[in-house]
Amino acid sequence: MVYEKNFPSSKLADKPKPWRKSLLLEVVYGGWTLISHSVISKFWRFKDAGYGTLFFLLDNYIPLVLSIHSISFKLNHFSEYFRAMIRIWIMFTCLKRRHYNKVPLVWINMCAHWGKHSTNLYQLLRNYIAIFDEYPVENTHTILHAQSKPSDTAEQLRKKSKQIFQSKEQQANFRSHFTSPSQFSFSQNQLQFLKVKCAQILCSIFTQILSSPGQSSFFSNRNTGNHVTHVKFPNICQNNLVKMSVLPLGYHTQVRADQTKQCDLPDCENSNPNEDWILLTGCFHSFHKTCLNDIISCPLCKDFLKDKIEELGKIAKQAILNPSSSSDVADNREEGSDAGLDSLSETTAIREMGQDEFNNVIRQLHNGIASLDPRSQPLITWNYSHNTTTSESRSKAPPHCRKCHHPTRGHSRSNNSQVQCPHCPQNLCTENSQWFF
Numbered sequence: 001m002v003y004e005k006n007f008p009s010s011k012l013a014d015k016p017k018p019w020r021k022s023l024l025l026e027v028v029y030g031g032w033t034l035i036s037h038s039v040i041s042k043f044w045r046f047k048d049a050g051y052g053t054l055f056f057l058l059d060n061y062i063p064l065v066l067s068i069h070s071i072s073f074k075l076n077h078f079s080e081y082f083r084a085m086i087r088i089w090i091m092f093t094c095l096k097r098r099h100y101n102k103v104p105l106v107w108i109n110m111c112a113h114w115g116k117h118s119t120n121l122y123q124l125l126r127n128y129i130a131i132f133d134e135y136p137v138e139n140t141h142t143i144l145h146a147q148s149k150p151s152d153t154a155e156q157l158r159k160k161s162k163q164i165f166q167s168k169e170q171q172a173n174f175r176s177h178f179t180s181p182s183q184f185s186f187s188q189n190q191l192q193f194l195k196v197k198c199a200q201i202l203c204s205i206f207t208q209i210l211s212s213p214g215q216s217s218f219f220s221n222r223n224t225g226n227h228v229t230h231v232k233f234p235n236i237c238q239n240n241l242v243k244m245s246v247l248p249l250g251y252h253t254q255v256r257a258d259q260t261k262q263c264d265l266p267d268c269e270n271s272n273p274n275e276d277w278i279l280l281t282g283c284f285h286s287f288h289k290t291c292l293n294d295i296i297s298c299p300l301c302k303d304f305l306k307d308k309i310e311e312l313g314k315i316a317k318q319a320i321l322n323p324s325s326s327s328d329v330a331d332n333r334e335e336g337s338d339a340g341l342d343s344l345s346e347t348t349a350i351r352e353m354g355q356d357e358f359n360n361v362i363r364q365l366h367n368g369i370a371s372l373d374p375r376s377q378p379l380i381t382w383n384y385s386h387n388t389t390t391s392e393s394r395s396k397a398p399p400h401c402r403k404c405h406h407p408t409r410g411h412s413r414s415n416n417s418q419v420q421c422p423h424c425p426q427n428l429c430t431e432n433s434q435w436f437f
Helices: 002-006 018-042 049-073 078-095 103-117 119-127 135-146 154-166 168-178 188-211 299-321 343-349 355-370 391-395
Strands: 217-219 230-232 241-243 277-279 286-288 383-385
Touching: 002 018, 002 188, 018 049, 018 188, 018 355, 049 078, 049 188, 078 103, 078 119, 078 299, 103 119, 103 299, 135 154, 154 168, 188 355
Parallel strands: 217 383
Antiparallel strands: 217 230, 230 241, 277 286
């Protein structure tokens, strides 16, 4: 939505290039920082799954991704980087990213081990964390992976790696003459315009969520019974179903955040609607202040994270000690082609915004947010749809062959270039005259 409204003449690819992702993250987070104070002060006890998911993305995930390496790591802020590693592990655990939900645990355990058994090495890590940079190794692995085959022997990999890195400068010179620059080159005033436009989009979304709370719908498919697997946010992503993993931390614990309750503690017996309560924006559980007993952390998420550390720690240890016995499937999410316009075309289509116009628009946005009137919480009911499949899977027909009109699954091409079809006579794909269009 943000990309379509900011760049109406450009279509965002399913797997955008890294520079385009960086642009989107900077614009979205920049737009959020312009209105975050007003939104937080207005929605401070608004317990809605859609709002919680959007808030978690804007105020937790995006700033974490933008700052963990470029600021915390490169500027040698060990304490800040250590806390960021804990947060990013929680993020990967919620998103159920295999391998990624274990690697931060290994690093945290390494730091704890060195701090206890090797003080000198631990102090070296604290003072010079930037020298422990794995990027050269990861970058080399990525380059070799893209230009090698799984069947290559060790000798073939050695020769290819020599060829690749010996001709690195020549390849860079060649690409610079025949490929467009893979980065954006917007001016500060253009970026300011994009951030303001994004802030306007976010304001409209928050207004829609506030005007119709409780619109989120939860779905479970036929294979999982009553286990909820997908959720729909009409005010955020229209009618598209998204996985439950995008929800805040409080929706992944054994006792999930319940937007119909003021207190999520199972043993809470306080039914006074006027009892003072607090919403923890780090997980979106809520509790009566008397039930928390001055505890500053979520007791429900603490137990969940403790169990996850033990579970994932055992899996990581087993994978390290017995690599061949590991059943954990690799999480391969390769970058695809970027179908959007190049950066030059996008740059020329974005106008600049002066400081006076900027101040005026931001003032209007803050006034609009201040005029909103959140309803008293909680009053939202849950929308569940059990034992159903996604609407796309029910309405979308499988692909069919254009020649014989049978399902394409099972079609194969033999050595004599004849296409075989298990549904056609003699198992050869032939034109079917019974189909008319």
